[in-house]
Amino acid sequence: MVNGMKILVADEISETGVQTLKAEGYEVDVKTGMDEDELSTVIGGYDVLIVRSATKATRKVIEASTLKVIGRAGIGVDNIDVDAATERGILVMNAPSGNVVSTAELTIGLIFAVARRIAEADASLRRGEWKRKELKGVQVSGKTLGIIGLGRVGAEVAKRAAALGMTAIAFDPLVSPEVGVKLHVRLVGLDRLLRESDFVSIHAPLTPQTKDLIGRVELSKMKKSAVLINCARGGVVNEDSLHDALSERTIAGAALDVYSKEPPKESPLLKLPNIVLTPHLGASTKEAQEDVGAEIAEQIIAYVGSNEVRNAINLPAKLDPEIVPFMPLAEKLGTLIAQLGQCSAGKVEISCLGELAQKDTRIVSASVMTGMLKPISEELNVNYINAIEMARARGIEVVSSSSEEGGRYRDLIRVVLHTNGEATSVAGTLFADKGARVVEINGSVVDIEPEGSFLLIGHEDKPGMIGSVGTILGDHDVNIASMEVARKVVRGPATMIIAIDEELDREVLDKVRSIRDLKSATYIRL
Numbered sequence: 001m002v003n004g005m006k007i008l009v010a011d012e013i014s015e016t017g018v019q020t021l022k023a024e025g026y027e028v029d030v031k032t033g034m035d036e037d038e039l040s041t042v043i044g045g046y047d048v049l050i051v052r053s054a055t056k057a058t059r060k061v062i063e064a065s066t067l068k069v070i071g072r073a074g075i076g077v078d079n080i081d082v083d084a085a086t087e088r089g090i091l092v093m094n095a096p097s098g099n100v101v102s103t104a105e106l107t108i109g110l111i112f113a114v115a116r117r118i119a120e121a122d123a124s125l126r127r128g129e130w131k132r133k134e135l136k137g138v139q140v141s142g143k144t145l146g147i148i149g150l151g152r153v154g155a156e157v158a159k160r161a162a163a164l165g166m167t168a169i170a171f172d173p174l175v176s177p178e179v180g181v182k183l184h185v186r187l188v189g190l191d192r193l194l195r196e197s198d199f200v201s202i203h204a205p206l207t208p209q210t211k212d213l214i215g216r217v218e219l220s221k222m223k224k225s226a227v228l229i230n231c232a233r234g235g236v237v238n239e240d241s242l243h244d245a246l247s248e249r250t251i252a253g254a255a256l257d258v259y260s261k262e263p264p265k266e267s268p269l270l271k272l273p274n275i276v277l278t279p280h281l282g283a284s285t286k287e288a289q290e291d292v293g294a295e296i297a298e299q300i301i302a303y304v305g306s307n308e309v310r311n312a313i314n315l316p317a318k319l320d321p322e323i324v325p326f327m328p329l330a331e332k333l334g335t336l337i338a339q340l341g342q343c344s345a346g347k348v349e350i351s352c353l354g355e356l357a358q359k360d361t362r363i364v365s366a367s368v369m370t371g372m373l374k375p376i377s378e379e380l381n382v383n384y385i386n387a388i389e390m391a392r393a394r395g396i397e398v399v400s401s402s403s404e405e406g407g408r409y410r411d412l413i414r415v416v417l418h419t420n421g422e423a424t425s426v427a428g429t430l431f432a433d434k435g436a437r438v439v440e441i442n443g444s445v446v447d448i449e450p451e452g453s454f455l456l457i458g459h460e461d462k463p464g465m466i467g468s469v470g471t472i473l474g475d476h477d478v479n480i481a482s483m484e485v486a487r488k489v490v491r492g493p494a495t496m497i498i499a500i501d502e503e504l505d506r507e508v509l510d511k512v513r514s515i516r517d518l519k520s521a522t523y524i525r526l
Contacts, residue, residue, distance in 0.1 A: 005304060006045060010034060011052035013073045017293030024301055040064040048300055051079065052292075059084040069303060071296040072313075074283060075099065082314055092313040093299055097152070098291030099283035104156035106282050107201050107231045108164070110255035113276045114227045115140050115199075120273060138225075141165035146197030148213070149204035149232065150175045150185065157201055158185050169193055174338060174345050174373055176395025177420075194221040199229060206233035208525045209339065209375035216241040217506040219250055227253045231282050234259040243268050246275055257282055313383060323359050327367040327384070329428050329436040330413055332450035332526050334371025336438065337417045337426050339524050340456065347397040347418040348372070354406025356413070365400040368415055409439070444486035444495055450526045452481075453500050455512070458520040461487050461494040468515045469496065476508045493519075 007021055009030045021028050031042070036058055043049065043065040050071045051057060057070055057080040070085055072094040085092045113119055116137040124131050145161045147154045150172040158168045168185045171193045180187040194200065200222065204210045214228065215238040222228070228251060230237050239260055245251050246269075255276040259267065262280060269275055283289070302308040330350075338345075350368050352361040369387035373394075382390060388398050406412050414427040427440035428450065438448040441456070448454070455473075459465050466483070473480060479501040487494035504523045513521045 005047045007048040007050065007300070008043065008046040009050045010039065010055040011050070011073070013050060013052065013296070014290040014293030016290060017050075017073070017295075017297040020294060020297040021300065024305075036060055043067070048304075050296060050300075053079055055079065057081060057085070062088060062090065065090075069093065069300060071095070071300055073098075073292045073296045077313055080313075086314040090314075091303065091309070093296070093303070093309070093311050094313060095292040095295035095299065096311055098293075098295050099285075099288040100152045100156055102285040102288035103153045103231055103282035104160060105285075106257060106278070107153075107157050107203075107229055108160050110229050110231065110257070110276055110278070111140060111145075111199055111201070111227070114229075114253040114255050114274075119276050140199070143167070143198035144169060144196055146170070146193040146200040147185070148172075148190070148193065148200065148202045150179070150183070150187075151203060153232075154201075154203035155183055157203065158183050166199075169196060173341060174391075174394055174396065176346050179395040190218075191221060194218055195223070197226060198223065199227045201229040202232045202236055204232055204236055206235045207375045209335075210236050212236075212238040212241075214238065214242075215506060216244065217510065219245040222251050224249065224252065226251045227255070229255045231257040234262065239264075239267060239269060243272065246272050249274075312386070320359055323356075323361070323363055325430060326356065326364055326411070326413065329430060329450065330364045330367035331371035332436065333413060333415050333426050333428050333438070334368040334373075335375055335526055336371075336450065336524060337415050337424055338372040338375065340424050340426070340441075340522055341417045341419050345372075345394075345396045345417060345419055347399065348391070349399045349401070349414075349416040349418070351400075351412075351414045351416075352402045353412040353414065354404065354410050356406075356411040357402035357404045361400070361402055364413060365398065368413070369398060412439075414440070441486060441495055441497075444488060446484065446486045446495070446497055448497060448499075452526060453503060454524040454526070455496075455498040455500060455504065455509075456520075456522045456524055457496040457498070457512070457518060459494055459496060459515075459518045461485070461489075461491050462517065465515075465517070466496065468518075469498065469512055472508065472511050472515075473498075473500070476505070476511075478502050478504060478508060 005026050007026050007028045011032055018028055036056060040061050043061055048069045049067055052073050059081045062081055062084045067090050070080055070090055070092045075094055075096045077094055080092055082092050117135050121135045141164060143166050145166045145168050147158055147170040150170040161168045162184055169188050170185045171190045177187060213236050219241055246254060253274045257278045258280055299310045350365045352364055363384060366384040366387050369391045370382055370384055373387055373390055374382040391398050409429045412427055412429050416423055416425040425442055426438060428438045430436055436450055438446060438450050481499040481501050483498045485494050485496050509523050
């Protein structure tokens with residue numbers, strides 16, 4: 001795959017990107033607006049397919065091709081069947097950096113739009129009104145901006161907020177305190193961020209862990225004068241709860257660029273005066289489109305010319321078949337410990353024990369970090385290739401080790417997360433008859449299938465604790481699938497693990513946390 005390689009550009013990208021590819025001697029055809037059948041017919045003669053969001057690289061298209069690379073000029077890959085591409089050994093890559101500045105600038109623009117009531121004032125003036133007194137706003141200088149998700153976009157927002165004289169605080173469990181210091185951002189818990197912020201800006205992906213992250217309970221914790229901004233993903237904010245909060249003036253205002261359903265034609269938010277709405281414009285600047293086109297072109301050239309992989313969505317390398325079954329387990333352990341940690345990560349220790357230690361276990365460590373970062377990172381392309389590097393960029397130290405001493409298990413993966421001087425640990429293994437299992441949490445022996453929803457409760461082992469929790473769950477129609485208690489000594493520290501059949505509402509979780517002598521209650525989704 002050298003010069004003479006054929007590239008099909010199926011959506012419009014910048015001319016710079018096209019010319020960059022042609023300058024390398026590649027044959028580049030630009031054919032846009034094709035449906036699945038037409039694309040399936042022509043794709044057979046190409047080595048590389050470049051798309052944006054319009055063209056669908058479906059399984060039918062992929063199976064009709066001899067492609068080696070699919071490049072997405074942008075972030076999201078919902079229009080690409082990544083599983084089908086992986087099955088056929090096709091590398092899928094995206095270009096996540098090009099729209100970072102544009103999205104950050106839109107966030108700041110929406111902050112000003114709500115603070116100074118710009119859209120409302122424009123509409124009023126066009127109606128022939130002159131409401132100088134009625135349309136009084138607030139200045140942003142001196143205010144506190146709470147940033148949920150301190151990845152690339154969140155970091156750029158923080159820089160611009162500082163230039164405006166704002167104080168930035170952030171919630172991101174997988175960013176080290178050192179990164180916060182570097183950005184002049186104070187890291188805090190989510191509750192504290194909601195209570196202290198004058199403006200709250202969301203920069204997190206939509207995952208099972210972040211769906212409805214901001215709902216009725218969270219909105220009730222915000223200042224009545226506060227404003228909520230979401231330029232990340234629809235669904236992170238519960239729109240029904242936001243509508244009620246704006247209608248009842250629980251918060252002062254909001255601005256949305258993204259929605260749970262796009263376009264939001266039937267949304268009641270459209271009728272409210274104290275919200276500014278834009279049609280998913282985060283990446284819609286000339287510069288962003290220029291940058292993503294150039295970025296994907298450069299990535300393709302780097303891969304073709306020197307086998308350098310950047311921003312890969314899937315794993316192009318062949319793996320040891322004996323290691324592959326452990327990768328999903330390792331990823332689940334990463335997701336589990338990230339939710340248990342609940343604070344700024346500093347160091348992660350990953351140990352492969354027993355017979356597993358005889359293998360090249362680097363992919364196991366990468367799988368753990370993928371599981372940790374993916375649920376809450378704003379980067380949508382966290383994967384086995386880049387996860388460790390992305391963790392280090394967030395200031396997280398990743399330490400991997402192996403030992404053939406596996407104790408009672410033939411193979412064991414143990415993960416220890418160090419946060420603010422405290423350590424949280426989980427361990428898991430594969431059983432021939434039961435499959436993947438979590439077998440340790442903080443040193444206590446457990447037996448958990450890493451799938452579904454759980455409530456993990458730290459408490460003193462004493463009569464009445466199980467009943468108190470069960471009563472609250474029963475009163476709120478939460479069905480318990482199974483329950484076990486892990487303890488080292490009778491009437492000592494214990495961990496209650498409850499598998500539940502429904503998602504747990506934040507209000508119910510708060511009621512469980514109010515039980516006397518209960519130390520902690522964490523809702524886990526795997």
